[in-house]
Amino acid sequence: MLDCASTYFLCVDIRDLNGDGDREGDDFAFRRRLVAESGVAAVPVSSFYAERDMNALIRLCFAKPPPLLHDALGRLADWRERAGLAA
Numbered sequence: 001m002l003d004c005a006s007t008y009f010l011c012v013d014i015r016d017l018n019g020d021g022d023r024e025g026d027d028f029a030f031r032r033r034l035v036a037e038s039g040v041a042a043v044p045v046s047s048f049y050a051e052r053d054m055n056a057l058i059r060l061c062f063a064k065p066p067p068l069l070h071d072a073l074g075r076l077a078d079w080r081e082r083a084g085l086a087a
Contacts, residue, residue, distance in 0.1 A: 008063035011045060015056045017085060026055040034058070038079035040072050 014030050027044035035041050045057035062069060 008061055010060045010062060011057045012042075012060060013056055014058055026052075027058050028055075031058055034079070037083070038075045040075050040079075
């Protein structure tokens with residue numbers, strides 16, 4: 001995770017998560033995989049760059065009601081376990 005002082009968004013570096021399970025290897029492909037497998041949506045940071053050269057980050061919004069955030073955290077934890085990703 002990257003520092004996120006004074007914001008409602010958290011940028012996550014996905015380089016260590018974007019391996020064998022994602023053939024395309026970029027933030028758009030990872031975001032599609034994340035939504036399909038966990039039900040949690042993210043924004044590919046490269047969508048904010050004309051050249052799309054910043055493609056190892058996704059952005060999560062946490063300006064949501066606490067119950068929704070807790071549900072999303074549970075979904076992400078379950079997905080991480082099913083995907084065999086290290087804690």
